Amino acid sequence: MRTLHVSDAAEGIETLFAEVTELAPSCRFRDCTHAHEPGCAVQAAVAEGSLDPERLTRWRKLLKENRDNTPVVSGPRNGKKR
Numbered sequence: 001m002r003t004l005h006v007s008d009a010a011e012g013i014e015t016l017f018a019e020v021t022e023l024a025p026s027c028r029f030r031d032c033t034h035a036h037e038p039g040c041a042v043q044a045a046v047a048e049g050s051l052d053p054e055r056l057t058r059w060r061k062l063l064k065e066n067r068d069n070t071p072v073v074s075g076p077r078n079g080k081k082r
């Protein structure tokens, strides 16, 4: 296996920034960017000092880079209703 899959990078980000990704499900919006959304659990953690804002900045940067490298996938992946 010599191919570097983009999903591997995403997984790496999730592992490196576990404290961010673990908070994400608690956000009010599922597609929360943790920037300025109301009801954001990550922003709340930063506000109360349990999360380093530096980490959040770096996480966002990595995620953006990862997204920029990801080809747009369009397909029937939204079959599940929640």
Ligand SMILES: [Zn+2]
Binding pocket: 024, 027, 028, 032, 033, 034, 035, 037, 039, 040, 041, 042, 043
């Ligand atoms: Zn959020």
